[in-house]
Amino acid sequence: MGDRRGVLFDVDGTLVDTTYLHTVCWWSALRECGHDVPMAAVHRAVGMGGDRIPGHLLGEDRDVRQDDVLRETHRALYAGYHDRLRLLPGARELLFACAERGLVVVLASSADEAELDVLRKVLDADDAITAATSSADADSSKPAPDILEAALAQSGVDPARAVFVGDSVWDVAAAGRLDIPCTGLTCGGTSKGELAGAGAVAVYEDPASLLAALDESPLGLLR
Structure with missing residues (x-):
């Protein structure tokens, strides 16, 4: 310091x-992994670390093996917006x-x-x-x-x-x-x-x- x-x-x-691009990409990633989470809930999670979002939205009893897939799917979907930011x-x-x-x-x-x-x-x-x-x-x-x-x-x-x-x-x-x-x-x-x-x-x-x-x-x- x-x-x-x-x-x-x-x-x-x-x-x-x-923010809303991240919301749509997380929502889509969740859907692709079989989770139908309301977009408003996804939006409220955006801003915390991406490593925390699956647990925050799906709870501790989720299949944690999906977490990496969710993050990678979100990252790939969001990359499609890079040239439009x-x-x-x-x-x-x-x-x-x-x-x-x-x-x-x-x-x-x-x-x-x-x-x-x-x-x-x-x-x-x-x-x-x-x-x-x-x-x-x-x-x-x-x-x-x-x-x-x-x-x-x-x-x-x-x-x-x-x-x-x-x-x-x-x-x-x-x-x-x-x-x-x-x-x-x-x-x-x-x-x-x-x-x-x-x-x-x-x-x-x-x-x-x-x-x-x-x-x-x-x-x-x-x-």
Whole structure:
């Protein structure tokens, strides 16, 4: 850990519009393995680690031998969307605005390395980004805080001078385990009430809304 101040960003559903794509791909993977899970339940699971989703949705008495098949099927289906991914409004501009204010910008992503490469190309903001994590950097996935700990270690950001920006209750939970305030965005489909109820210190609609209020936001108040 270091003494720098900075912002850790979740990427999927926070900066890049992928939450519902992941939902459809997990739903389809489950169907292919014989599990008819309501899409709303799948959506609520997206944001936790992919290794946790089968157990979360199917329970401890599931056939765990299917877990790898489910993950691989989801990964293959999602790869079909790689060339159609789009930024959420204001995402790139927000990253550069944070960097211009002297904040260290870190992508605290749990995507695998191949997916992270795709996301970074979509963001096209490497000049603003100091460090980025992938699933390979964490022993345990969200809501465990491992990926945030890796992001702090790679960037030298002091956890006492950090804010995490995410779109799911799993993001809020992971930040809370390190006592890092989490700013929530509803653009991943989780409501303001859910994010605030999970402990988010502020909630905005999307990166553009956060950017418009940046100076008064938890990011702008970092010292």
